[in-house]
Amino acid sequence: MIHIGEVLVSKGEGGVYGERMLDGYRVWDPYRSKLAALYLVGTCPELKPDMKVLYLGAANGTTVSHVADYVEVVYAVEFASRPMQDLLEVARRRKNIMPILADASSPEHYAPLVETVDLLYQDVAQPDQAAIVIRNSIFLKTGGHLILMLKTRSVDIRKKPELVFQDTLDILMSSGITICESTWLAPYHQDHAAIVCTIKHPV
Numbered sequence: 001m002i003h004i005g006e007v008l009v010s011k012g013e014g015g016v017y018g019e020r021m022l023d024g025y026r027v028w029d030p031y032r033s034k035l036a037a038l039y040l041v042g043t044c045p046e047l048k049p050d051m052k053v054l055y056l057g058a059a060n061g062t063t064v065s066h067v068a069d070y071v072e073v074v075y076a077v078e079f080a081s082r083p084m085q086d087l088l089e090v091a092r093r094r095k096n097i098m099p100i101l102a103d104a105s106s107p108e109h110y111a112p113l114v115e116t117v118d119l120l121y122q123d124v125a126q127p128d129q130a131a132i133v134i135r136n137s138i139f140l141k142t143g144g145h146l147i148l149m150l151k152t153r154s155v156d157i158r159k160k161p162e163l164v165f166q167d168t169l170d171i172l173m174s175s176g177i178t179i180c181e182s183t184w185l186a187p188y189h190q191d192h193a194a195i196v197c198t199i200k201h202p203v
């Protein structure tokens with residue numbers, strides 16, 4: 001990953017979401033992107049030029065655009081039409097983003113469009129986040145990494161965030177997924193956790 005001093009940056013054309021530029025690089029704002037926050041508070045696999053990424057919950061392409069600055073291709077799944085319009089504009093200005101208008105709960109709908117990936121990234125903020133990521137793990141190559149951004153309040157607003165976090169870890173582990181790291185994203189994002197996993201064998 002590229003840092004200028006303490007600042008995480010990516011190399012690409014700016015002007016995607018009003019991000020700052022620093023020495024010609026795009027500043028990757030940890031308050032706007034949970035993945036940037038994870039790179040600052042935890043350990044996370046490095047993004048590399050030969051990597052293929054499946055990104056679930058692309059929204060308007062803020063984080064997708066930074067990931068695309070580092071990797072070969074990003075398959076960006078989003079089911080809401082409004083953010084998809086912005087994502088299409090981001091994809092038009094980059095050569096390696098494949099926007100897919102689809103529900104991440106139904107990977108069979110976009111399976112013909114997606115190849116095996118090195119990294120599966122999910123940020124859908126839904127009650128069944130763990131189930132969605134498990135369903136999509138069919139796209140992950142053996143030994144690849146899976147990153148789940150967990151919004152605990154979306155899973156169960158009445159339950160303590162710590163319990164939702166632990167329940168999610170249990171669900172993932174009982175599916176044969178190995179947890180590499182799990183961390184809260186404070187101070188950048190409250191009640192959000194990141195879970196970095198790997199899969200030794202297809203789930």
Ligand code: SAM
Pocket residue numbers: 032033034056057058059060061062063064077078079080083102103104105123124125126
């Ligand atoms: N990852 C984005 C970023 O960092 O720039 C922010 C994502 S936002 C928290 C969650 C997004 O997931 C929303 O745009 C929402 O429409 C999308 N989403 C939620 N459930 C989804 C699903 N089942 N399939 C596809 N997209 C979904």
